[in-house]
Amino acid sequence: MSGFPKDFYWGGATADFQYEGGFNEGNRGLLSHDYETDGSMEHPRHHTMKLADGTIKNYRSSFFYADQIPEDATPVFLDNEYYPSHQAVDFYHHYKEDIKLMADMGFNIYRFSICWSRIYPLGDEEEPNQEGIAFYRDVFEELKKYNIEPMVTICHDEMPMHLALKYNGWSNRHLIDAYVKYAETLFKEFGSYCHYWLTFNEINAVRGFGPCGTRESDGYTRYLADHNMFVASAKTVILGHKYNLENKFGAMYAMSGLYPRTCKPEDMLQSQLARRENWYFIDTMLRGYYHPYAKSIWQHHGFETLEISEEDKKTLYDGQLDFCSFSYYRTNTTQAGDKWFNVGGDDNPYLEKTPWGWGVDPLGLRYVLNEIYDRIQKPVFVVENGMGAIDEPDENDYVEDDYRIQYLNDHFKAMRDAITIDGVDCFGYTMWAPIDLVSLSTGEMKKRYGFVYVDMDDKGRGTLKRTPKKSFYWMKHVIETNGNDL
Numbered sequence: 001m002s003g004f005p006k007d008f009y010w011g012g013a014t015a016d017f018q019y020e021g022g023f024n025e026g027n028r029g030l031l032s033h034d035y036e037t038d039g040s041m042e043h044p045r046h047h048t049m050k051l052a053d054g055t056i057k058n059y060r061s062s063f064f065y066a067d068q069i070p071e072d073a074t075p076v077f078l079d080n081e082y083y084p085s086h087q088a089v090d091f092y093h094h095y096k097e098d099i100k101l102m103a104d105m106g107f108n109i110y111r112f113s114i115c116w117s118r119i120y121p122l123g124d125e126e127e128p129n130q131e132g133i134a135f136y137r138d139v140f141e142e143l144k145k146y147n148i149e150p151m152v153t154i155c156h157d158e159m160p161m162h163l164a165l166k167y168n169g170w171s172n173r174h175l176i177d178a179y180v181k182y183a184e185t186l187f188k189e190f191g192s193y194c195h196y197w198l199t200f201n202e203i204n205a206v207r208g209f210g211p212c213g214t215r216e217s218d219g220y221t222r223y224l225a226d227h228n229m230f231v232a233s234a235k236t237v238i239l240g241h242k243y244n245l246e247n248k249f250g251a252m253y254a255m256s257g258l259y260p261r262t263c264k265p266e267d268m269l270q271s272q273l274a275r276r277e278n279w280y281f282i283d284t285m286l287r288g289y290y291h292p293y294a295k296s297i298w299q300h301h302g303f304e305t306l307e308i309s310e311e312d313k314k315t316l317y318d319g320q321l322d323f324c325s326f327s328y329y330r331t332n333t334t335q336a337g338d339k340w341f342n343v344g345g346d347d348n349p350y351l352e353k354t355p356w357g358w359g360v361d362p363l364g365l366r367y368v369l370n371e372i373y374d375r376i377q378k379p380v381f382v383v384e385n386g387m388g389a390i391d392e393p394d395e396n397d398y399v400e401d402d403y404r405i406q407y408l409n410d411h412f413k414a415m416r417d418a419i420t421i422d423g424v425d426c427f428g429y430t431m432w433a434p435i436d437l438v439s440l441s442t443g444e445m446k447k448r449y450g451f452v453y454v455d456m457d458d459k460g461r462g463t464l465k466r467t468p469k470k471s472f473y474w475m476k477h478v479i480e481t482n483g484n485d486l
């Protein structure tokens with residue numbers, strides 16, 4: 001094969017709370033992310049919580065800080081804070097325009113997440129919200145109009161607030177039933193439009209925690225919550241296959257590449273063992289059982305074992321995913337003595353960095369595609385990859401983003417080589433994020449990824465006007481030529 005397969009999927013990916021907005025429209029319920037403020041280096045993203053005695057306190061938006069939150073604290077909105085998810089970049093009112101832009105570039109797939117609390121405002125009530133269903137039906141119809149295949153992320157790093165507060169998030173098995181019921185509603189309502197489903201986004205990174213998810217961050221609770229998510233995913237796969245055999249399921253893993261910092265045997269071993277923090281998720285969900293090394297991970301995190309019932313074991317086995325999808329932005333390095341769980345080394349002297357310090361490593365994508373496919377031997381899909389950069393628009397909002405074109409061009413070549421030289425069965429690519437949207441890690445707009453510039457600043461001010469960048473036209477050509485002119 002000399003190039004990309006002829007039916008290769010080319011498209012883009014977004015997430016509801018970073019893109020959609022309309023947080024108080026269409027009877028949508030509140031999400032954990034709705035309470036997150038914007039952030040910056042000086043002012044980290046946080047949730048504002050009201051304690052039982054009435055005091056207001058800020059808590060960092062990460063599961064590492066979750067156990068600092070008293071149980072009776074409740075999240076609040078403050079007038080002087082800015083909450084990026086509320087408007088985001090307003091796909092809610094711009095979906096027709098945005099989907100047309102995607103079609104103009106030639107996308108044949110679009111990955112987006114459905115907002116759980118738009119379908120079930122509390123997360124677990126008897127009947128779904130018809131206004132939410134109507135909104136997404138319109139989106140699916142619009143995609144159909146342009147022959148764009150949808151790929152739906154059922155849960156992208158989020159949780160209806162009610163479930164977080166009442167049940168303490170994924171640490172409670174009630175979430176399994178609530179999630180499966182929500183997924184079943186999606187199959188019933190949208191099954192005729194959609195056949196590609198991702199059960200969870202970056203499940204190995206997010207893990208249902210944080211101030212508005214599970215409030216304990218000890219090792220046992222974290223891994224118990226992961227287990228409950230595995231079971232929810234597997235039950236959903238089993239159900240989805242029953243609904244329609246054409247349904248194909250993946251889940252999404254954050255797969256930054258990981259290199260040993262040197263070829264010293266101790267560093268090599270460290271990188272192999274640290275990588276298991278990723279394989280743990282991929283093996284369990286794609287092979288359908290906990291690998292024996294799981295025990296060593298649990299013990300490393302301070303507890304002996306997770307008791308897993310025979311019924312859950314069977315569910316995991318029967319509910320294996322059909323393909324492996326992942327995000328790839330960068331590579332890290334690790335060396336003996338680094339914390340096993342926290343491999344953040346971004347000091348690779350061979351790599352250029354983005355303004356956010358992420359090492360740019362196209363060859364790392366080929367490396368990761370190979371290591372996943374060698375291990376799992378099921379089809380793979382790159383569902384997120386892209387370059388967060390500071391764009392400088394001219395007076396017409398036009399951006400000459402040659403740096404983004406270079407980044408994508410190099411990554412596409414690496415992906416092509418993985419397919420054509422190494423034999424990896426990679427069947428598609430969705431770039432993060434085709435239309436500029438709010439950054440997950442910072443809550444800001446200044447970290448932009450899109451082929452299309454959106455006139456909005458870090459505090460949500462601007463006309464929201466959409467303007468194609470130089471990379472828009474470049475991507476159109478890539479798709480027209482199916483990547484044969486890189």
Ligand code: BGP
Pocket residue numbers: 015018201202254327384388432438439440441442447
């Ligand atoms: C992934 C998430 C996305 C997205 C992306 C880029 O982890 O799945 O939601 O935002 O990373 O990250 P950021 O927006 O922080 O640059």
